[in-house]
Amino acid sequence: MTSVEPNAYDPQQVESAAQQYWDGTRAFEVNETSDKPKYFCLSMLPYPSGALHMGHVRNYTIGDVISRYKRMTGHNVLQPMGWDAFGLPAENAAIKNKTAPAKWTYKNIDHMRSQLKSLGYAIDWSREFATCNPDYYVHEQRMFTRLMRKGLAYRRNAVVNWDPIDQTVLANEQVIDGRGWRSGALVEKREIPQWFLRITDYAQELLDGLDELDGWPESVKTMQRNWIGRSEGLEIQFAVRDAEGNTLDPLRVFTTRPDTVMGVTFVSIAGEHPLALHAARTNPQLAELLGGLKQGGVSEAELETQEKRGMDTGLKAIHPVTGEQVPVWVANFVLMGYGTGAVMAVPGHDQRDNEFANKYGLPIRQVIALKALRKDETAYDASRWQDWYSDKTRESELVNSGEFDGLDFQGAFEALAERFERKAQGQRRVNYRLRDWGVSRQRYWGCPIPVIYCDKCGAVPVPEEQLPVVLPENVAFSGTGSPIKTDPEWRKTTCPDCGGAAERETDTFDTFMESSWYYARYTSPGARDAVDKRGNYWLPVDQYIGGIEHAILHLMYFRFYHKLLRDARMVDSNEPARNLLCQGMVIAETYYRANPDGSKDWINPADVDVQRDERGRITGATLVADGQPVVVGGTEKMSKSKNNGVDPQTMVGKYGADTVRLFSMFAAPPEQSLEWNEAGVDGMARFLRRLWAQVHKHAADGTAPALDASALDAGQKALRRKTHETIGKVGDDYGRRHSFNTAIAAVMELMNALAKFDDASAQGRAVRHEALQAIVLMLNPITPHASHALWQVLGHGQTLLEDQVFPQADPNALVRDALTLAVQVNGKLRGTIEVAADAAREQIEALAVAEPNAAKFMEGLAVRKIIIVPGKIVNIVVG
Numbered sequence: 001m002t003s004v005e006p007n008a009y010d011p012q013q014v015e016s017a018a019q020q021y022w023d024g025t026r027a028f029e030v031n032e033t034s035d036k037p038k039y040f041c042l043s044m045l046p047y048p049s050g051a052l053h054m055g056h057v058r059n060y061t062i063g064d065v066i067s068r069y070k071r072m073t074g075h076n077v078l079q080p081m082g083w084d085a086f087g088l089p090a091e092n093a094a095i096k097n098k099t100a101p102a103k104w105t106y107k108n109i110d111h112m113r114s115q116l117k118s119l120g121y122a123i124d125w126s127r128e129f130a131t132c133n134p135d136y137y138v139h140e141q142r143m144f145t146r147l148m149r150k151g152l153a154y155r156r157n158a159v160v161n162w163d164p165i166d167q168t169v170l171a172n173e174q175v176i177d178g179r180g181w182r183s184g185a186l187v188e189k190r191e192i193p194q195w196f197l198r199i200t201d202y203a204q205e206l207l208d209g210l211d212e213l214d215g216w217p218e219s220v221k222t223m224q225r226n227w228i229g230r231s232e233g234l235e236i237q238f239a240v241r242d243a244e245g246n247t248l249d250p251l252r253v254f255t256t257r258p259d260t261v262m263g264v265t266f267v268s269i270a271g272e273h274p275l276a277l278h279a280a281r282t283n284p285q286l287a288e289l290l291g292g293l294k295q296g297g298v299s300e301a302e303l304e305t306q307e308k309r310g311m312d313t314g315l316k317a318i319h320p321v322t323g324e325q326v327p328v329w330v331a332n333f334v335l336m337g338y339g340t341g342a343v344m345a346v347p348g349h350d351q352r353d354n355e356f357a358n359k360y361g362l363p364i365r366q367v368i369a370l371k372a373l374r375k376d377e378t379a380y381d382a383s384r385w386q387d388w389y390s391d392k393t394r395e396s397e398l399v400n401s402g403e404f405d406g407l408d409f410q411g412a413f414e415a416l417a418e419r420f421e422r423k424a425q426g427q428r429r430v431n432y433r434l435r436d437w438g439v440s441r442q443r444y445w446g447c448p449i450p451v452i453y454c455d456k457c458g459a460v461p462v463p464e465e466q467l468p469v470v471l472p473e474n475v476a477f478s479g480t481g482s483p484i485k486t487d488p489e490w491r492k493t494t495c496p497d498c499g500g501a502a503e504r505e506t507d508t509f510d511t512f513m514e515s516s517w518y519y520a521r522y523t524s525p526g527a528r529d530a531v532d533k534r535g536n537y538w539l540p541v542d543q544y545i546g547g548i549e550h551a552i553l554h555l556m557y558f559r560f561y562h563k564l565l566r567d568a569r570m571v572d573s574n575e576p577a578r579n580l581l582c583q584g585m586v587i588a589e590t591y592y593r594a595n596p597d598g599s600k601d602w603i604n605p606a607d608v609d610v611q612r613d614e615r616g617r618i619t620g621a622t623l624v625a626d627g628q629p630v631v632v633g634g635t636e637k638m639s640k641s642k643n644n645g646v647d648p649q650t651m652v653g654k655y656g657a658d659t660v661r662l663f664s665m666f667a668a669p670p671e672q673s674l675e676w677n678e679a680g681v682d683g684m685a686r687f688l689r690r691l692w693a694q695v696h697k698h699a700a701d702g703t704a705p706a707l708d709a710s711a712l713d714a715g716q717k718a719l720r721r722k723t724h725e726t727i728g729k730v731g732d733d734y735g736r737r738h739s740f741n742t743a744i745a746a747v748m749e750l751m752n753a754l755a756k757f758d759d760a761s762a763q764g765r766a767v768r769h770e771a772l773q774a775i776v777l778m779l780n781p782i783t784p785h786a787s788h789a790l791w792q793v794l795g796h797g798q799t800l801l802e803d804q805v806f807p808q809a810d811p812n813a814l815v816r817d818a819l820t821l822a823v824q825v826n827g828k829l830r831g832t833i834e835v836a837a838d839a840a841r842e843q844i845e846a847l848a849v850a851e852p853n854a855a856k857f858m859e860g861l862a863v864r865k866i867i868i869v870p871g872k873i874v875n876i877v878v879g
């Protein structure tokens with residue numbers, strides 16, 4: 001691009017010069033010897049999918065702004081980056097492109113690294129790693145073998161969601177309407193041996209720890225609390241008899257509502273419950289039902305919504321209080337993995353039991369009455385069971401419950417707990433919804449689970465000196481089976497205990513394993529163990545930034561792993577991150593053309609010309625290629641499926657990184673959705689060009705004279721006050737409020753004031769110089785390249801702006817020497833007056849009564865009293 005103006009803003013040139021300087025001086029490499037306070041600013045690491053998307057740009061720009069700001073305010077800032085490099089997409093790409101997953105992954109990493117570098121993030125690249133590297137995953141393998149020895153890693157059979165097409169186990173979140181999220185295949189339940197980490201041992205600590213995380217969003221903490229799902233209740237025993245009257249093993253139920261025990265009219269058990277299996281041996285119909293229940297997903301949401309199904313087992317349970325015999329039913333909504341896999345059914349007061357009882361004609365009995373309802377509603381109406389459903393917040397009492405009648409929830413809970421404990425029929429119990437973490441995956445592209453199976457010795461952890469168990473990278477990958485499962489050689493090994501022939505585990509870890517401790521590895525590059533003493537210097541993370549979609553699983557595992565590191569004496573702290581910011585989505589307009597069959601061809605915003613009305617609203621759009629209209633489909637999260645992604649690389653190429661960064665920080669507060677619109681991007685580019693021109697124009701007049709604060713006239717003082725007010729606001733917006741859009745808006749306002757300030761006097765130039773320097777420094781966290789260049793234009797040598805002190809508001813500059821007071825007549829606003837800040841009372845009174853508009857309203861009336869609210873109002877009382 002040629003330009004006529006010699007000093008035109010050329011982002012490409014400006015950005016590569018700044019980046020070269022940072023690289024050449026290793027500006028963002030940090031160590032632990034600094035005497036400044038440390039600050040660890042961490043953004044969630046990307047999956048190397050192939051190209052950065054706008055969500056990444058937003059996430060990493062927020063992190064970068066905070067990092068640079070913190071460094072400018074005197075902190076030793078670590079901002080690292082790495083790659084969450086294992087995972088399914090690499091396998092899918094390998095099948096499609098016939099390349100090894102490793103090769104595809106490394107190629108993507110190289111490309112995305114250069115994309116990140118083009119955005120100019122202040123990253124300490126010397127600490128970069130990819131989690132698929134054995135130097136990285138050896139540490140989680142070692143951790144796992146230690147956990148095995150401590151009994152915190154164990155193997156058991158577990159029912160899993162099995163995708164028959166992808167040949168893999170799916171997480172509950174990957175089952176959508178009973179089908180595999182990727183393949184669309186009907187998901188089957190399968191039981192296979194798998195490795196688990198005993199996260200449930202930490203359930204209470206994970207729950208309690210949330211109370212101390214003041215810097216985490218309430219919404220995330222609530223989601224975590226619900227996921228842990230602590231409930232207090234009783235485990236109660238029911239004796240069981242079969243149809244012939246033989247006594248079987250008793251069954252245990254878990255209930256949070258022992259107060260409803262007198263309303264139990266049957267017992268429901270899970271299809272996998274031992275009693276169900278026992279009964280099915282002699283009942284082919286039941287056996288068939290149990291087979292059918294294996295179909296479909298295992299998630300709770302799914303169980304909640306699916307049609308209630310069940311069957312009488314023919315077994316009878318003996319009511320622990322009344323001795324009455326109640327039937328035992330298999331019910332599809334009872335989970336084997338929660339509580340005891342058996343529920344005392346109270347159809348009078350529980351929704352699921354109620355639906356079930358209605359469907360199968362089982363008796364319904366009222367045992368709770370709401371005090372508020374009793375006066376006018378006397379007869380219990382089963383169809384209105386919810387009116388009688390009691391929660392702990394509504395005052396209720398027991399009815400039809402014999403000796404327990406009249407007790408409230410708490411009273412009944414205590415009385416029944418005491419009774420069952422005394423008779424050894426039950427005890428108090430705390431249950432968590434949180435399940436142990438199943439870490440086995442039947443996939444190739446993951447970290448090998450370091451276990452050896454020996455016929456004599458069983459499952460033996462791979463000895464530490466034999467780690468890492470390396471995943472072969474140079475493999476042919478067809479998609480039918482993992483290369484390490486199909487290779488007869490890879491698994492062959494000898495038993496570390498007895499030296500006999502043995503086989504390796506061929507499952508790999510869930511990729512959440514790698515992302516649950518990567519933050520710690522950044523602190524200790526090259527350490528022989530996962531973390532060394534540098535970990536305690538940097539940890540906990542001061543600011544963590546990432547997407548809300550990770551609010552539950554990732555953040556739970558991240559907190560859990562930190563506690564494992566602590567218990568392995570590798571870190572001192574209890575929690576991995578003090579502050580958490582979850583950025584909102586990046587959304588964009590969608591465009592499409594409908595096909596005759598109703599399907600839609602989604603068209604990328606880059607290929608569309610948009611028409612807008614005078615208020616900027618979209619009125620129509622046409623396809624650039626043919627000039628014909630397309631349908632405007634509304635804003636949606638940027639995604640492949642709606643083809644509304646805007647490529648960051650294209651934007652950086654067109655406008656420069658600083659403009660892209662500026663727009664993504666200006667267009668919305670960080671937690672809210674950000675709508676990408678190119679008109680807005682254009683506006684940011686214009687703003688930067690204006691700043692560029694102003695600084696150059698100012699510099700062209702030569703070195704500015706020194707500022708003499710005592711020699712300023714009113715206009716100069718006003719501009720200087722504006723400068724320092726802006727400094728105060730921007731510092732607070734960056735540091736405390738993380739409100740970057742308002743910080744930018746304040747700088748823009750200052751720019752506008754500056755544009756109107758045409759004072760060529762010596763002090764005028766000095767005041768302008770101070771304002772421009774402040775603007776360049778204040779914008780530096782957001783537009784670091786332009787700031788780097790403009791700082792030199794303002795007469796400084798090439799330097800690292802992060803080591804300049806962030807501007808501080810001068811309190812003297814903030815003092816106003818003139819005040820504006822409102823003038824009221826009998827309490828009604830009639831005008832304003834300007835007075836000196838130190839004006840005497842008589843002066844103010846004289847100016848107020850002389851105010852022309854106020855004088856009109858006082859005509860012919862006597863002044864009775866003048867009330868002055870200092871700095872604000874003068875009220876003249878007349879009558």
Ligand code: ANZ
Pocket residue numbers: 230231254255256257260333334335336337338339340341342343344345346349350431
């Ligand atoms: C009787 C009762 C009466 C119940 C009533 C509720 C309301 P939370 O709070 O989630 O812990 N339950 C227990 N184990 C279950 C399982 N494996 N599958 C499905 N449901 C199960 O829920 C505890 C309640 O969920 C328990 O209290 C039990 O039903 C049911 F008016 O017992 B309740």
Ligand code: ZN
Pocket residue numbers: 454455456457458495496497498499500
């Ligand atoms: Zn052995």
